[in-house]
Amino acid sequence: xxxxxxxxxxxxxxxxxxxxxxxxxxxxxxxxxxxxxxxxxxxxxxxxxxxxxxxxxxxxxxxxxxxxxxxxxxxxxxxxxxxxxxxxxxxxxxxxxxxxxxxxxxxxxxxxxxxxxxxxxxxxxxxxxxxxxxxxxxxxxxxxxxxxxxxxxxxxxxxxxxxxxxxxxxxxxxxxxxxxxxxxxxxxxxxxxxxxxxxxxxxxxxxxxxxxxxxxxxxxxxxxxxxxxxxxxxxxxxxxxxxxxxxxxxxxxxxxxxxxxxxxxxxxxxxxxxxxxxxxxxxxxxxxxxxxxxxxxxxxxxxxxxxxxxxxxxxxxxxxxxxxxxxxxxxxxxxxxxxxxxxxxxxxxxxxxxxxxxxxxxxxxxxxxxxxxxxxxxxxxxxxxxxxxxxxxxxxxxxxxxxxxxxxxxxxxxxxxxxxxxxxxxxxxxxxxxxxxxxxxxxxxxxxxxxxxxxxxxxxxxxxxxxxxxxxxxxxxxxxxxxxxxxxxxxxxxxxxxxxxxxxxxxxxxxxxxxxxxxxxxxxxxxxxxxxxxxxxxxxxxxxxxxxxxxxxxxxxxxxxxxxxxxxxxxxxxxxxxxxxxxxxxxxxxxxxxxxxxxxxxxxxxxxxxxxxxxxxxxxxxxxxxxxxxxxxxxxxxxxxxxxxxxxxxxxxxxxxxxxxxxxxxxxxxxxxxxxxxxxxxxxxxxxxxxxxxxxxxxxxxxxxxxxxxxxxxxxxxxxxxxxxxxxxxxxxxxxxxxxxxxxxxxxxxxxxxxxxxxxxxxxxxxxxxxxxxxxxxxxxxxxxxxxxxxxxxxxxxxxxxxxxxxxxxxxxxxx
Ligand code: 26Q
Numbered sequence: 001x002x003x004x005x006x007x008x009x010x011x012x013x014x015x016x017x018x019x020x021x022x023x024x025x026x027x028x029x030x031x032x033x034x035x036x037x038x039x040x041x042x043x044x045x046x047x048x049x050x051x052x053x054x055x056x057x058x059x060x061x062x063x064x065x066x067x068x069x070x071x072x073x074x075x076x077x078x079x080x081x082x083x084x085x086x087x088x089x090x091x092x093x094x095x096x097x098x099x100x101x102x103x104x105x106x107x108x109x110x111x112x113x114x115x116x117x118x119x120x121x122x123x124x125x126x127x128x129x130x131x132x133x134x135x136x137x138x139x140x141x142x143x144x145x146x147x148x149x150x151x152x153x154x155x156x157x158x159x160x161x162x163x164x165x166x167x168x169x170x171x172x173x174x175x176x177x178x179x180x181x182x183x184x185x186x187x188x189x190x191x192x193x194x195x196x197x198x199x200x201x202x203x204x205x206x207x208x209x210x211x212x213x214x215x216x217x218x219x220x221x222x223x224x225x226x227x228x229x230x231x232x233x234x235x236x237x238x239x240x241x242x243x244x245x246x247x248x249x250x251x252x253x254x255x256x257x258x259x260x261x262x263x264x265x266x267x268x269x270x271x272x273x274x275x276x277x278x279x280x281x282x283x284x285x286x287x288x289x290x291x292x293x294x295x296x297x298x299x300x301x302x303x304x305x306x307x308x309x310x311x312x313x314x315x316x317x318x319x320x321x322x323x324x325x326x327x328x329x330x331x332x333x334x335x336x337x338x339x340x341x342x343x344x345x346x347x348x349x350x351x352x353x354x355x356x357x358x359x360x361x362x363x364x365x366x367x368x369x370x371x372x373x374x375x376x377x378x379x380x381x382x383x384x385x386x387x388x389x390x391x392x393x394x395x396x397x398x399x400x401x402x403x404x405x406x407x408x409x410x411x412x413x414x415x416x417x418x419x420x421x422x423x424x425x426x427x428x429x430x431x432x433x434x435x436x437x438x439x440x441x442x443x444x445x446x447x448x449x450x451x452x453x454x455x456x457x458x459x460x461x462x463x464x465x466x467x468x469x470x471x472x473x474x475x476x477x478x479x480x481x482x483x484x485x486x487x488x489x490x491x492x493x494x495x496x497x498x499x500x501x502x503x504x505x506x507x508x509x510x511x512x513x514x515x516x517x518x519x520x521x522x523x524x525x526x527x528x529x530x531x532x533x534x535x536x537x538x539x540x541x542x543x544x545x546x547x548x549x550x551x552x553x554x555x556x557x558x559x560x561x562x563x564x565x566x567x568x569x570x571x572x573x574x575x576x577x578x579x580x581x582x583x584x585x586x587x588x589x590x591x592x593x594x595x596x597x598x599x600x601x602x603x604x605x606x607x608x609x610x611x612x613x614x615x616x617x618x619x620x621x622x623x624x625x626x627x628x629x630x631x632x633x634x635x636x637x638x639x640x641x642x643x644x645x646x647x648x649x650x651x652x653x654x655x656x657x658x659x660x661x662x663x664x665x666x667x668x669x670x671x672x673x674x675x676x677x678x679x680x681x682x683x684x685x686x687x688x689x690x691x692x693x694x695x696x697x698x699x700x701x702x703x704x705x706x707x708x709x710x711x712x713x714x715x716x717x718x719x720x721x722x723x724x725x726x727x728x729x730x731x732x733x734x735x736x737x738x739x740x741x742x743x744x745x746x747x748x749x750x751x752x753x754x755x756x757x758x759x760x761x762x763x764x765x766x767x768x769x770x771x772x773x774x775x776x777x778x779x780x781x782x783x784x785x786x787x788x789x790x791x792x793x794x795x796x797x798x799x800x801x802x803x804x805x806x807x808x809x810x811x812x813x814x815x816x
Contacts, residue, residue, distance in 0.1 A: 011095035036109035040172035051226040065137040069323035072121030076628030085219040114148030117271035129465040130802040132220035135814040141291040144231035157602030174214040211290035236260035272364040311351035321419035328383040355423040366419040434652040462652040463798030473632035493797035503787040523637035544642035545584035548594040551649040584626030643668030648693035661793035663786040680792040689768035690761040707754040
């Protein structure tokens with residue numbers, strides 16, 4: 001079936017028509033928000049048919065599909081992305097111009113769905129874009145949070161959290177699929193009975209909640225594919241409410257309704273910090289159960305009861321352990337609902353499940369108290385116990401009498417359900433997200449499992465969609481590249497490598513420079529408009545943008561800025577190329593030390609502004625409310641990309657890739673994907689500093705690290721840290737920085753001092769910074785490096801990542 005491609009004339013007509021029919025107004029009368037809605041709705045019209053056709057083809061061709069389960073999808077705005085992928089950008093631009101409207105003014109009207117915290121959620125969104133662009137049938141599955149990640153405001157240099165009510169004006173892209181509404185049960189007790197010679201389990205007195213799916217289209221680039229992002233919303237069941245209403249318990253019924261609906265109310269703002277909150281457990285089970293019920297229903301519609309075919313037709317990808325309850329839930333459905341025996345159910349389940357790990361940090365590993373699991377999900381807990389019994393029994397065959405080892409590997413041990421062990425034991429595939437991370441997984445937390453079945457483990461380096469992170473966010477660079485090497489890189493990011501020889505072309509470098517300057521100007525305008533701060537675009541734009549975490553070491557960056565400040569103040573002969581340090585980061589609301597680091601950065605900014613000489617060469621700007629849309633303006637403007645995590649801690653990082661693609665040079669440790677950026681660009685085009693992961697590991701093991709001796713011998717560090725407490729940094733609150741001071745020098749409650757080696761790596765970081773400013777002064781040298789970085793970034797397209805997942809794990813035939 002041919003898909004209609006709108007020309008600018010029919011686009012204009014449909015926009016004016018929408019405004020007339022829905023709002024009864026003309027284009028001239030419409031507010032930007034009304035215009036956005038009208039435009040989005042015309043784009044949606046174009047998508048609907050394609051969406052239907054693709055779904056039908058998938059059904060007819062009886063192909064396989066991946067369900068990508070993730071508690072987060074940080075998609076960012078959709079309108080521009082959809083226009084790009086439909087190849088309608090130009091037509092829309094033209095149509096709108098003719099209506100006297102600037103497309104840019106419309107795009108910013110779209111509320112950004114902030115359904116994620118950071119890397120893990122953004123990765124899921126990049127994966128959806130690549131899956132569709134590679135025509136791989138896929139459904140992303142998550143929760144339809146009514147409130148996404150909080151909006152961040154700075155008040156007196158401190159982070160304040162505001163609610164993100166992104167659905168307030170409706171969501172132009174979603175469609176409720178009420179016909180797929182299903183029920184998810186919580187609590188209750190299990191009744192065991194024998195029926196027809198078989199033990200069956202009934203859940204009695206459970207609390208039932210409706211799961212209502214809302215679908216959003218995910219469009220492939222210049223192809224026929226439209227996949228789906230399905231978000232599940234919790235709704236109380238009307239039946240229950242009616243009974244209570246009848247008994248005159250109106251208020252109680254309303255309360256129950258609220259209790260049910262709280263499940264999809266809000267995204268938890270903690271990232272990489274596990275806390276055993278019951279509501280979170282309910283969230284995880286809620287969307288996992290709904291997804292699996294729905295997948296099974298869809299499967300049975302196509303293949304009837306041939307459940308042995310399931311692993312050939314569906315694969316469930318478990319994005320970190322959060323959707324790991326998919327495993328016992330699949331067992332439950334196959335046994336309790338479909339009547340399979342345990343062994344068959346377990347064999348099928350195993351062959352359907354693939355798991356990606358995103359962290360090795362102990363505090364982020366998901367573990368649930370046994371009692372909470374038993375009470376909240378009694379049948380699931382029973383199944384987990386039986387799975388655990390069988391797993392331990394088989395471990396005992398391999399590791400007889402090694403109880404410690406078996407305890408570490410068990411699904412249930414020491415009163416907790418260990419989600420990572422569940423996922424490793426019962427998935428056919430386990431992968432890390434960079435080569436280094438994959439190696440650390442099999443060397444450490446999953447070592448014992450790896451010894452038993454090495455083939456199961458792999459490392460697949462993360463990627464980013466170059467469509468959003470280059471084509472969409474950096475049109476100036478895109479058009480420069482297109483002029484130089486053609487537009488083959490739109491579909492095949494590896495072709496960016498053809499830019500490499502152009503690093504030696506002076507005229508090309510000049511144009512590259514012009515592009516960077518225009519992007520710096522665009523960022524300057526945005527920050528001026530949003531925060532009423534101004535700066536000179538001739539400063540070096542040096543950026544660290546990512547969640548605020550101690551292991552990411554924003555503190556190292558800040559401490560170094562303070563040292564630079566002191567050099568400027570203390571030595572009138574010292575000068576440096578003017579440098580703007582930009583920070584963008586949200587801190588988890590309860591992570592008070594991270595919030596203190598935010599205050600510190602803002603205090604530095606104030607301190608520098610007060611000094612007439614320092615502020616000529618140094619500026620610090622804290623970007624409020626860093627989100628996907630901000631990143632899209634920030635990345636293209638960056639010249640230095642700071643990636644400072646303590647080696648071994650950052651599983652991959654993906655911001656590092658976005659910066660690189662936009663021509664920023666990395667200043668970073670040998671951690672996560674930085675290692676692979678280093679391999680791509682070569683030692684001359686990156687600034688590496690700090691301890692390597694193995695050294696960090698042995699420092700932990702040996703326990704010999706003594707940051708106090710560094711403080712004592714390094715005058716610059718000592719001076720800066722003393723200024724934390726003498727009123728220099730916080731004139732009105734000299735004790736504010738005490739916690740950080742003690743953390744670095746003494747450690748708190750029995751923990752080691754400076755656990756992320758800020759002081760240890762400071763010297764090496766400072767030296768790398770000296771090399772940077774020296775090289776930056778040779779403009780041509782710097783531009784050469786920048787071009788090489790863009791040229792070698794094709795490897796980090798998530799298209800490559802998804803191809804690897806498909807070749808190694810999913811084995812899905814694309815529908816072309
Ligand atoms: C789990 C249970 C309870 C409470 C919180 C959590 C939780 C929530 C979010 C645990 C972890 C996260 C997020 C993790 C994350 O974003 N990890 C990042 O994933 C990226 C994509 O693979 C990597 O590039 C980053 O290195 C990694 O830190």
